[in-house]
Amino acid sequence: MHEPLVPIGMFARLCRLSVKQLRHYDELGLLKPARVDPRTGYRYYRRDQAREALSIGLLRSLDVPLVSIGKVLAGNDVADALGEVRDRLEAELSRRRRTLATLDRMLIEGLPTVDVHVAEEPARQVVVVRDAGAPERVSEVTSACLGRLLDALAAAHATPCGPLIALFPLDLEQSLAVTAAAEVDAPVPGTEPTMLAGGRFAAATHVGPYDHIPFTAHALLAWCADRGLVPTGQVREVYLNDPHAAAPEELVTRLMIRLDEES
Amino acid sequence: MHEPLVPIGMFARLCRLSVKQLRHYDELGLLKPARVDPRTGYRYYRRDQAREALSIGLLRSLDVPLVSIGKVLAGNDVADALGEVRDRLEAELSRRRRTLATLDRMLIEGLPTVDVHVAEEPARQVVVVRDAGAPERVSEVTSACLGRLLDALAAAHATPCGPLIALFPLDLEQSLAVTAAAEVDAPVPGTEPTMLAGGRFAAATHVGPYDHIPFTAHALLAWCADRGLVPTGQVREVYLNDPHAAAPEELVTRLMIRLDEES
DNA sequence: TTGCTCCTCACGTCACGTGAGGTGGC
DNA sequence: TTGCTCCTCACGTCACGTGAGGTGGC
Numbered sequence: 001m002h003e004p005l006v007p008i009g010m011f012a013r014l015c016r017l018s019v020k021q022l023r024h025y026d027e028l029g030l031l032k033p034a035r036v037d038p039r040t041g042y043r044y045y046r047r048d049q050a051r052e053a054l055s056i057g058l059l060r061s062l063d064v065p066l067v068s069i070g071k072v073l074a075g076n077d078v079a080d081a082l083g084e085v086r087d088r089l090e091a092e093l094s095r096r097r098r099t100l101a102t103l104d105r106m107l108i109e110g111l112p113t114v115d116v117h118v119a120e121e122p123a124r125q126v127v128v129v130r131d132a133g134a135p136e137r138v139s140e141v142t143s144a145c146l147g148r149l150l151d152a153l154a155a156a157h158a159t160p161c162g163p164l165i166a167l168f169p170l171d172l173e174q175s176l177a178v179t180a181a182a183e184v185d186a187p188v189p190g191t192e193p194t195m196l197a198g199g200r201f202a203a204a205t206h207v208g209p210y211d212h213i214p215f216t217a218h219a220l221l222a223w224c225a226d227r228g229l230v231p232t233g234q235v236r237e238v239y240l241n242d243p244h245a246a247a248p249e250e251l252v253t254r255l256m257i258r259l260d261e262e263s
Numbered sequence: 264m265h266e267p268l269v270p271i272g273m274f275a276r277l278c279r280l281s282v283k284q285l286r287h288y289d290e291l292g293l294l295k296p297a298r299v300d301p302r303t304g305y306r307y308y309r310r311d312q313a314r315e316a317l318s319i320g321l322l323r324s325l326d327v328p329l330v331s332i333g334k335v336l337a338g339n340d341v342a343d344a345l346g347e348v349r350d351r352l353e354a355e356l357s358r359r360r361r362t363l364a365t366l367d368r369m370l371i372e373g374l375p376t377v378d379v380h381v382a383e384e385p386a387r388q389v390v391v392v393r394d395a396g397a398p399e400r401v402s403e404v405t406s407a408c409l410g411r412l413l414d415a416l417a418a419a420h421a422t423p424c425g426p427l428i429a430l431f432p433l434d435l436e437q438s439l440a441v442t443a444a445a446e447v448d449a450p451v452p453g454t455e456p457t458m459l460a461g462g463r464f465a466a467a468t469h470v471g472p473y474d475h476i477p478f479t480a481h482a483l484l485a486w487c488a489d490r491g492l493v494p495t496g497q498v499r500e501v502y503l504n505d506p507h508a509a510a511p512e513e514l515v516t517r518l519m520i521r522l523d524e525e526s
Numbered sequence: 527t528t529g530c531t532c533c534t535c536a537c538g539t540c541a542c543g544t545g546a547g548g549t550g551g552c
Numbered sequence: 553t554t555g556c557t558c559c560t561c562a563c564g565t566c567a568c569g570t571g572a573g574g575t576g577g578c
Contacts, residue, residue: 004491007551009557014488016433019558024542040550041559050488055374058481062362062369066541072374079370086366093363096356099325103349106325107342111318111335170279218321225277225313228267272531282532287568303576304533329567532576538569550558 005035005044015053022053030070031056063089091134098211105212114204114219121256123198126165126181127152127191138176139210142166145180146239152190153182160184165196167234170257179234196236202229203256209248213237213255220255230260268298268307278316285316293333294319326352354397361474368475377467377482384519386461389428389444390415390454401439402473405429408443409502415453416445423447428459430497433520442497459499465492466519472511476500476518483518493523 012019025031026043031052033043045053052073059069064085071081106112129149133141146164153160160182167179187193202224206216217235224231238254246252275282288294289306294315296306308316315336322332327348334344369375392412396404409427416423423445430442450456465487469479480498487494501517509515 007557014493016484018542020542020544023559037550042550043558047491048489051485054481054485054488058374058477060541061477062366063359064366078373082366082370086363086370089359089363089366093356093359096326096352096359100349100352100356103325103327103345103352107345107349110341111321214321214324218317221279222314222317225317226311228310230277270531281568283568283570286533300576305576306532323567528578530577533574534572535574536570536572538571539567540565542565544562544564546560546562548559548561551556552554 003046003048005046008033008043008045011045011047011050011053014047015050015057017053017057025053025056025066028066028070030066030073091137101211102215105215112215112219112222114206114216114223116202116204116220116223118200118202118259121198121201121258124162124183124196125185125193126183126196127188127193128167128179128181129191130177130179132177134176138168138178141176141178142180142210145178149180149182149191152188153184155190156188158184158186158188164239166237166239167196168237169234170231197233197258200259201236201256202231202259203254206253206255207249207251209251210243210253213253216253217255220257224257224259231257232260233258266309266311268309271296271306271308274308274310274313274316277310278313278320280316280320288316288319288329291329291333293329293336354400364474365478368478375478375482375485377469377479377486379465379467379483379486381463381465381522384461384464384521387425387446387459388448388456389446389459390451390456391430391442391444392454393440393442395440397439401431401441404439404441405443405473408441412443412445412454415451416447418453419451421447421449421451427502429500429502430459431500432497433494460496460521463522464499464519465494465522466517469516469518470512470514472514473506473516476516479516480518483520487520487522494520495523496521 006014008019008022012022022031022043022045026033031049034046034049035044036042037044055073056069059072060066064072064082068081068085072078127149129145129152131141131145131148146166149164162183165181165183167181169177181194181196182191202220204216204220204223206213221231234257236254236256238256240252240254241250243251269277271282271285275285285294285306285308289296294312297309297312298307299305300307318336319332322335323329327335327345331344331348335341390412392408392415394404394408394411409429412427425446428444428446430444432440444457444459445454465483467479467483467486469476484494497520499517499519501519503515503517504513506514
């Protein structure tokens with residue numbers, strides 16, 4: 001004696017999914033009907049398949065992608081299958097939080113504009129510490145880099161002759177390379193000595209929290225573009241005061257970008 | 264004398280967009296090249312168009328949809344165009360927060376299961392207060408509804424002969440209708456008298472914060488589905504203790520759903 | 527002439543929703 | 553026979569990325 005089979009419409013009602021969803025899950029092999037009539041193509045489900053169907057619905061309501069749901073249903077370790085999803089979600093969440101803050105700022109101030117001037121910069125001998133990370137973790141990676149640099153300087157009893165600097169690539173790629181630099185004239189263990197190129201730079205001053213730097217950077221790039229100046233190399237941030245001593249609203253950062261010769 | 268025009272590749276570099284993006288924005292009419300060679304189809308841009316292009320990039324990095332960007336660039340009120348985006352983003356954000364919490368719970372406890380039993384319920388005479396809202400605001404709308412109901416009861420010096428009840432539709436739609444009910448035998452101003460149907464119910468007890476109720480509800484529905492029982496009407500939540508008096512972990516809620524006769 | 531850039535399709539992404547047009551089941 | 557359900561395409565969503573296959577510019 002078989003369990004009674006129900007057609008797709010009734011099954012959909014049982015498990016609060018759409019008929020279209022069920023057909024989709026069938027196609028993907030996620031939830032196969034117990035029987036498919038070979039002549040008509042009609043799908044029939046056992047009622048107890050509704051438990052699985054409801055689980056799919058529950059996980060979908062949590063935005064778990066169907067591939068991950070497939071892993072959970074296939075009996076893979078739930079922690080494995082969902083942990084990854086969870087971490088992605090958390091990263092997304094913090095990105096969204098920052099996005100919201102920026103958007104709020106933009107609603108008040110409009111699209112960013114800023115004073116820019118062009119200056120000659122000398123080449124500088126520095127020691128650097130490098131790291132890389134996903135673009136949404138820039139601030140995290142940057143402060144970690146600067147921290148490691150400060151630690152190395154302290155351990156070597158070295159005092160930089162100027163403010164700390166960070167370098168970022170112009171293009172925002174999947175993995176963003178971050179460099180923290182300090183101007184010193186002797187090598188420092190745990191860091192790498194290098195030269196920062198000199199030349200003609202466009203520079204703007206950002207006053208406010210570090211989270212809002214992309215704002216000013218955008219304005220700086222727009223300024224260059226308007227004038228047909230082609231930025232090259234990396235964006236430099238020069239930290240003119242100490243984030244531990246000053247309030248976020250009073251942080252002063254100089255943004256600099258090297259200009260190509262006439263293009 | 265015209266400004267010099269640059270081809271799409273160089274322009275893309277100037278404003279950190281992909282060539283494909285620029286072509287896409289052209290198709291949408293969001294950012295038209297200053298000139299298109301009618302013979303070759305080559306697109307040429309003025310350098311000062313980079314400001315606009317950079318603004319598109321900045322807004323896109325904030326997940327602003329292209330249609331909204333179009334409004335901003337067309338000179339519509341920025342607050343109008345972005346305010347809506349902002350609000351959507353905020354709603355999304357709080358939904359994600361809850362999703363993350365639920366996922367964390369699921370990582371510890373696995374897919375939900377629960378004890379269910381079937382009981383006969385009498386019909387009950389109640390007064391109700393109704394409201395509706397987006398599904399992500401269920402908890403908000405529900406507590407507002409219950410609050411209004413309690414206020415009305417207090418104003419009428421009426422004491423319900425039983426715990427408060429809330430009703431939710433089985434299907435999660437765009438706008439979720441929420442009903443708060445209290446069992447009383449006399450009419451109460453500001454509320455609507457009605458009857459709650461009696462009959463055979465499947466019931467489960469949820470212990471824990473209200474945010475986790477969907478969890479238990481899922482298990483209840485799965486239980487019904489396994490047995491070929493077809494739930495009808497609305498899901499009832501009966502609040503067995505006072506959320507102001509008990510800790511979230513100790514809140515006891517009875518979930519009930521009416522069963523169809525043999526189907 | 528060699529590279530490099532640019533062009534236009536066309537398809538893939540993700541999880542379906544929404545018809546169109548036709549047939550099966552009771 | 554009438555409705556209702558079910559079927560399979562096929563297209564749309566959103567903002568592009570990724571080739572394929574071919575041409576223009578210096």
